[in-house]
Amino acid sequence: MPPTFVLVHGAFANSFSFAPLQAELGLLGHRSVAVDLPGHGFAATFPAAYQAPQDPAGLATAPGAIKGVTLADNVAHLTGVLERAAANGPVILLSHSRGGITATATANARPDLIDRLVYVASWCPVDLDASAYYAEPEMAAVDTASLGLAAAGNPAELGLLRVNFRTADPGALAALKAAFLADGTDDEFLAFLNTFQPDENLDTGTPADRARAAAWGRVPRTFVRLTGDASMPLALQDRLIREGDALTPDNPWDVRTLESSHLSWLVRPAPAARLLADLAPPVSH
Template identity: 65%
Template sequence: MTQPTLILVHGAFATSFSFAPLQAELAFHGVRSAAVDLPGHGFAATFPLGYQAPQDLARFTSEPGSIRGVTVDDNVRALTEAAARAKEHGPVVIVAHSRGGATLTALANAHPELIDHMVYVSAWAPVDLPAAEYNAEPEMKTVDNAALARALAGDPGQLGLLRCNFRQADPEVLDGLKALFCADVSDDEFRIFLNSLQPDENLDAGGPEHRAQAGTWGTIPRTFVRLGEDRSVPTAMQDRLIREGDALTPDNPYRVRTLMSSHVGWLIRPAEAAMQMAQIAADVAAESDR
């Protein structure tokens, strides 16, 4: 049986490092995986000296960042290279989380031949609207972004990027971020997660041209993994994205799975997620051998 490679694509402010616990579990299931850093992430990120402790907020909010000017198209070029390398060794399954879904969608539009299966884990799969515009839709009205807004540092217009102070000690902000992203884990697990994030994210979440296209994206088998306790991308929005994708290509609908997890809890406690990913990998392997 030809074993697929799972390429793991992170969300906003995250890096390939966030997939380490999941990759360990996948390895124990015999599943091959590769976590990638999109441009300006991981060791290519900027951690301003003013971000260290004790913090110098004046420096932190003014220092330039390497992710300035990075676009979705830049992300697609990097992911194209990773997918092409993996494709040399068998089927490719791309697993995208959160904002990483916008890059996966754009890649599937451009190079469907490189992807054997797409997996969106509470991820943006824009069909009717550009990804960022979904934030203003009724399904997002329950999202409390007040803590995230208070964590923003500096002027995005001047910096040319989004910058967040995840190392602050304001208890109200920390409580709000925990409630938004991972209310289902311990306080220590939450703080470890928070310290795994990078402070900078690019401004470009994709335009109308990056919405899913029936003739390319719509030809690839796909799975949507719903996160049933997600307060960042509510289940109502996840279900809307599924409906829009199914309406675009009714002959190739999503295969839907559900994890009872917060937005990042499945990465912190990945045992169940790894089991589901292993099942998806086994299905793809069986399909490729037919």
């Protein structure tokens, strides 16, 4: 049976991000399912204060449906998708960016549902919790202060992270483009930005959610390095690869590389689709 690619988005994103990639995979003869994690996609909150003309004070205080959503909720939802997909053949679970935290925790819980893990510049915490890596030398080049220019509201009061992706602040827009799509056009950047949702949950996991050799470590895995990624620098991607190899030396990463920023592999997805097709097991006729 041919595999099903199950695609897990990153922070503030949703299944819409994967539409161009799914089209390319389909044209290569592969089926795929793009997941909306809880509180994402059509379940996301877009406060009226987020619309034009914007109300910054209202945006800073408006409630969001993603408040209280946990990593455990993400894992339960993704597990349900994987159970349905696995009933139809092999499953290749792909995660991007923050989606790797959910993929890792799910592989810890149900490695039997996954035939291959694929991380595309995606968080795979091994030695540290995901949030702790931000204090490490590999993340020193990330300009978190500039990225914070678009932040809206107090996370402790809102119970969630909120970013005003519809800001007109030129400094904030320049910082976001440099971090995520420096190799794209301004039009591509603004188009992608308008697929984002303003809210994300706060739960990035605990030591129990890090990669575990006895479960996650049983699954064949591929790490796709993005050479131009400024939000997850190549040095950090390579560190995560080294840590995973040290955890399970008998099941090392299969490492691939794409010339891409954090998002341009999704904007121009043909090379990524060909790479993924190469990971799919051959189909018997």
